[in-house]
Amino acid sequence: MQLTLWTYEGPPHIGAMRIATSLQNVHYVLHSPQGDTYADLLFTMIERREARPPVTYTTFQARDLGADTAALFKNSVRDAYTRFKPDLMVVGASCTAELIQDDPGGLAHALALPIPVVPLELPAYQKKENWGASESFYQIVRACARPAAAARPARPPASTEGRRPLCNILGPTALGFRHRDDLREIKALLGTLGIAIGVVAPLGAAPADLARLGEADFNVVLYPEIAHLTAQWLQRQFGQPATTTVPIGVGATRRFIAEVAALSGLAPDAPSVTAALAGSTLRLPWYSRSVDSTYLTDKRVFIFGDATHALAAARIARDELGLAVVGLGTYSREFARDFRAAAETYGVKPLITDDYLEVEREIAAAEPALVLGTQMERHIAKRLGIPCAVISAPIHVQDFPAHHAPYMGFEGANAIFDAWIQPLMMGLEEHLLTMFREDFEFHTAAPPSHLGRHVPQASPPAANTDPTRWADEALRELAKIPFFVRGKARRNTEKFAAERGISPITLETLYDAKAHFSH
Amino acid sequence: MNHSPAPPPIGLAPDALPVLRERGQREVFCGLTSIVWLHRKIQDAFFLVVGSRTCAHLLQSAAGVMIFAEPRFATAIIEERDLAGLADANDELDRIVTRLLERRRDIRLLFLVGSCPSEVIKLDLGRAAARLSARFAPEVSVLHYSGSGIETTFTEGEDAALAALVPVLPREADDAAPSLMVVGALSEIVEDQLARLFAEIGIAPVHFMPARRAREMPPLGSKTRFILAQPFLAETARGLMARGAQPIAAPFPLGAEGTSLWLGAAAAAFGIAPAALSARLGASEARARAAMAPHRAILAGKHVFFFPDSQLEVPLARFLARELGMELIEVATPYLHRQHLAAELALLPPDVMLVEGQDVERQLDRCRAAKPDLVVCGLGLANPLEAEQLTTKWSIELLFTPIQGYDQAGDLAELFARPLRRRARLRI
Numbered sequence: 001m002q003l004t005l006w007t008y009e010g011p012p013h014i015g016a017m018r019i020a021t022s023l024q025n026v027h028y029v030l031h032s033p034q035g036d037t038y039a040d041l042l043f044t045m046i047e048r049r050e051a052r053p054p055v056t057y058t059t060f061q062a063r064d065l066g067a068d069t070a071a072l073f074k075n076s077v078r079d080a081y082t083r084f085k086p087d088l089m090v091v092g093a094s095c096t097a098e099l100i101q102d103d104p105g106g107l108a109h110a111l112a113l114p115i116p117v118v119p120l121e122l123p124a125y126q127k128k129e130n131w132g133a134s135e136s137f138y139q140i141v142r143a144c145a146r147p148a149a150a151a152r153p154a155r156p157p158a159s160t161e162g163r164r165p166l167c168n169i170l171g172p173t174a175l176g177f178r179h180r181d182d183l184r185e186i187k188a189l190l191g192t193l194g195i196a197i198g199v200v201a202p203l204g205a206a207p208a209d210l211a212r213l214g215e216a217d218f219n220v221v222l223y224p225e226i227a228h229l230t231a232q233w234l235q236r237q238f239g240q241p242a243t244t245t246v247p248i249g250v251g252a253t254r255r256f257i258a259e260v261a262a263l264s265g266l267a268p269d270a271p272s273v274t275a276a277l278a279g280s281t282l283r284l285p286w287y288s289r290s291v292d293s294t295y296l297t298d299k300r301v302f303i304f305g306d307a308t309h310a311l312a313a314a315r316i317a318r319d320e321l322g323l324a325v326v327g328l329g330t331y332s333r334e335f336a337r338d339f340r341a342a343a344e345t346y347g348v349k350p351l352i353t354d355d356y357l358e359v360e361r362e363i364a365a366a367e368p369a370l371v372l373g374t375q376m377e378r379h380i381a382k383r384l385g386i387p388c389a390v391i392s393a394p395i396h397v398q399d400f401p402a403h404h405a406p407y408m409g410f411e412g413a414n415a416i417f418d419a420w421i422q423p424l425m426m427g428l429e430e431h432l433l434t435m436f437r438e439d440f441e442f443h444t445a446a447p448p449s450h451l452g453r454h455v456p457q458a459s460p461p462a463a464n465t466d467p468t469r470w471a472d473e474a475l476r477e478l479a480k481i482p483f484f485v486r487g488k489a490r491r492n493t494e495k496f497a498a499e500r501g502i503s504p505i506t507l508e509t510l511y512d513a514k515a516h517f518s519h
Numbered sequence: 520m521n522h523s524p525a526p527p528p529i530g531l532a533p534d535a536l537p538v539l540r541e542r543g544q545r546e547v548f549c550g551l552t553s554i555v556w557l558h559r560k561i562q563d564a565f566f567l568v569v570g571s572r573t574c575a576h577l578l579q580s581a582a583g584v585m586i587f588a589e590p591r592f593a594t595a596i597i598e599e600r601d602l603a604g605l606a607d608a609n610d611e612l613d614r615i616v617t618r619l620l621e622r623r624r625d626i627r628l629l630f631l632v633g634s635c636p637s638e639v640i641k642l643d644l645g646r647a648a649a650r651l652s653a654r655f656a657p658e659v660s661v662l663h664y665s666g667s668g669i670e671t672t673f674t675e676g677e678d679a680a681l682a683a684l685v686p687v688l689p690r691e692a693d694d695a696a697p698s699l700m701v702v703g704a705l706s707e708i709v710e711d712q713l714a715r716l717f718a719e720i721g722i723a724p725v726h727f728m729p730a731r732r733a734r735e736m737p738p739l740g741s742k743t744r745f746i747l748a749q750p751f752l753a754e755t756a757r758g759l760m761a762r763g764a765q766p767i768a769a770p771f772p773l774g775a776e777g778t779s780l781w782l783g784a785a786a787a788a789f790g791i792a793p794a795a796l797s798a799r800l801g802a803s804e805a806r807a808r809a810a811m812a813p814h815r816a817i818l819a820g821k822h823v824f825f826f827p828d829s830q831l832e833v834p835l836a837r838f839l840a841r842e843l844g845m846e847l848i849e850v851a852t853p854y855l856h857r858q859h860l861a862a863e864l865a866l867l868p869p870d871v872m873l874v875e876g877q878d879v880e881r882q883l884d885r886c887r888a889a890k891p892d893l894v895v896c897g898l899g900l901a902n903p904l905e906a907e908q909l910t911t912k913w914s915i916e917l918l919f920t921p922i923q924g925y926d927q928a929g930d931l932a933e934l935f936a937r938p939l940r941r942r943a944r945l946r947i
């Protein structure tokens with residue numbers, strides 16, 4: 001058993017629901033008790049979708065358990081088929097139904113419906129939402145995708161054959177973090193490059209569209225957590241290569257353009273490639289070089305999210321904003337190996353966990369000036385009084401803004417600059433706080449003035465808990481250090497003193513320690 | 520289960536109101552959801568669900584946006600190794616509870632809450648609770664109940680939790696003076712108002728169950744008279760009666776009329792003359808009616824359609840029909856407890872369409888065909904119905920908002936009027 005206050009991912013059937021809800025003309029019959037219907041509200045309330053997810057729940061009750069839950073399941077499939085007339089049906093079990101072992105796949109098969117029925121086996125006690133989404137997408141694509149009608153000539157370069165290169169876009173889903181806006185951004189980018197888009201899946205694709213997946217020259221994988229498995233299969237099956245760069249951040253977007261150009265057989269200096277790379281609306285690089293941004297230099301940032309977004313955030317934080325990555329973690333265990341390797345380049349120990357309490361401890365210990373995380377880390381940061389921006393699922397209604405807010409492409413980079421910088425204290429404001437600590441309106445935990453609601457709750461007071469160790473004067477000086485670095489200063493000083501056997505800590509010790517740790 | 524297209528069975532309620540019984544797909548929460556308000560109600564209680572990732576996800580999805588402080592609930596997620604017998608479920612539970620109680624030293628009452636998976640694998644939470652209670656006594660007592668979706672619907676989780684508390688309520692002496700127990704989790708402001716009203720009409724002592732703290736739970740004995748403040752507390756009522764308490768039958772305290780009848784029933788049980796009562800309550804009731812008046816102007820004559828959700832549907836329908844002049848198209852409720860609702864059913868218009876249970880697709884068909892002015896439904900259905908141009912009131916709000924008593928009657932009416940006002944107001 002695992003003690004869980006908040007979960008980073010839902011159960012795997014939620015992943016399957018995200019795929020089914022993304023697709024068109026697909027219906028999902030889920031063998032489950034009534035309470036599992038809560039999942040509808042994720043789509044209708046958090047994402048504000050206008051239609052219910054295409055899901056029928058069997059909603060068996062205790063009294064059905066002794067009777068015939070299998071017949072109930074078959075009736076539900078039959079009724080759902082009659083009512084919704086989907087082109088394809090997926091069937092499966094939620095955690096409770098998995099225990100009663102009714103075999104949804106076999107039962108649905110026995111009905112001999114005139115449409116494909118894809119059984120999903122999603123072990124609810126081992127796997128989680130993203131795995132479920134990935135597996136469901138893969139199983140559905142396997143059931144639908146056909147090779148291109150005419151065998152493609154040797155490839156690449158498509159562009160020299162006198163036709164536009166053709167790609168699929170794989171990965172965007174319902175309830176995905178900024179998927180709607182990322183997709184628009186990437187479509188525009190591919191348009192600038194002169195690349196035609198075949199199928200976008202799963203978001204908006206019908207089974208008939210999935211059948212055409214094999215026609216493309218290559219696949220663009222936007223979210224490996226969802227589409228990597230499918231892309232691998234398409235590569236084996238149809239010889240379609242896939243992109244490996246996720247275009248989040250300036251550098252990654254440039255690499256993505258180069259990768260896509262190469263897969264399309266476009267010359268690196270082709271006019272369309274040059275135009276795409278120019279990114280006429282890209283502002284992040286100049287904003288980051290602008291002198292007001294110098295205050296960002298080496299600000300401590302703690303990053304946690306799904307593997308893709310966390311790694312992208314780390315790259316942007318270090319290379320494009322000049323922050324110092326002091327913590328980097330993910331709940332995507334499926335990507336643990338790649339994640340570890342990448343984390344090494346930041347010189348931090350990767351945190352791979354889905355234990356919210358552990359993440360909370362690590363953040364508190366790292367004392368970052370900024371947390372980039374999920375809605376869970378937003379809770380933690382709020383409690384610790386640290387600014388936070390959300391970079392990854394799990395998400396909440398605020399993560400579906402009304403305006404276009406991509407994370408991908410050059411506009412995504414612009415949006416990231418705004419979203420991450422906004423919660424931070426501006427440079428001059430920070431200096432004023434440091435200079436005039438004793439101003440009665442700068443109480444010890446003064447928040448950034450532009451964030452009126454942001455009230456730190458857990459900034460420890462600099463109380464002299466152990467008078468033998470701190471001289472009063474030194475302690476008063478400590479209190480003049482802004483709250484967001486005070487804890488660190490205190491611990492460094494105490495460590496410095498302990499190593500040298502100094503007691504009590506005086507003003508001199510404080511400044512000796514400061515000098516010691518500043519190089 | 521009846522999934523055949525044959526016409527659904529029509530039964531008769533004791534009071535001769537016809538009831539359509541449906542057994543199809545239900546679009547309702549399970550009992551775990553009650554934890555979202557219960558964990559705030561009892562300030563030193565903690566709810567540990569023993570369940571799956573689904574249960575944890577349900578709780579956080581239902582509660583997520585509403586929880587600003589650290590929640591006093593968590594889930595012990597059953598994993599493959601527990602099912603495969605690689606880990607002893609009881610050892611695991613002990614380890615988790617120990618960790619939890621170390622982290623939250625303010626906790627005095629721990630509920631182990633069963634779920635569908637724990638029920639299906641027959642995890643004996645009763646024994647676990649007894650064992651843990653012995654271990655952590657006297658600081659913490661440990662109780663258990665089931666909030667599983669195979670056994671409980673939404674508010675029945677509160678019923679199960681309160682029913683679990685009944686056996687451990689302190690014993691009241693048999694020669695004690697008669698006391699009144701108000702049963703059901705109410706907001707603090709409502710409790711305080713009701714307490715003042717009871718004092719005014721001369722009923723004392725009055726206890727609220729559950730109390731705000733674990734150590735302050737009310738005493739119970741043969742001199743206890745109890746009155747339900749919520750319609751979904753059948754198990755709790757059964758338990759109270761088994762311990763000798765006397766029930767007071769009444770409609771529920773929603774609206775001016777409902778509150779007067781509810782207080783009146785309590786007063787009658789304590790031998791207070793009706794004339795004395797109306798003299799004391801007349802002003803409060805008039806104030807409630809005045810507060811409802813502007814909303815009545817919006818709601819009167821409008822048609823309302825209830826999807827089954829909280830079991831508050833019947834009392835709410837009575838309130839909307841009688842005090843606000845609304846027309847009832849369909850009143851569906853997950854379960855119709857005829858006994859506890861007898862006084863309510865008697866007040867409904869005789870041609871009302873009552874539905875017990877659900878077949879959500881068929882009900883949606885009926886709802887679309889009826890084109891009601893207002894649909895009361897759960898969160899999963901509200902936006903899709905709005906997108907179809909229907910106006911909705913999401914019902915979960917009725918559990919998180921103070922709605923009982925005279926001084927909330929206007930607020931309660933406003934909750935139903937607001938969606939209509941909003942629709943009329945927007946120019947987009």
Ligand code: SF4
Binds near residue numbers: 095551571573574633
């Ligand atoms: S219906 Fe059962 S499995 Fe689903 S969330 Fe409720 S208790 Fe858990």
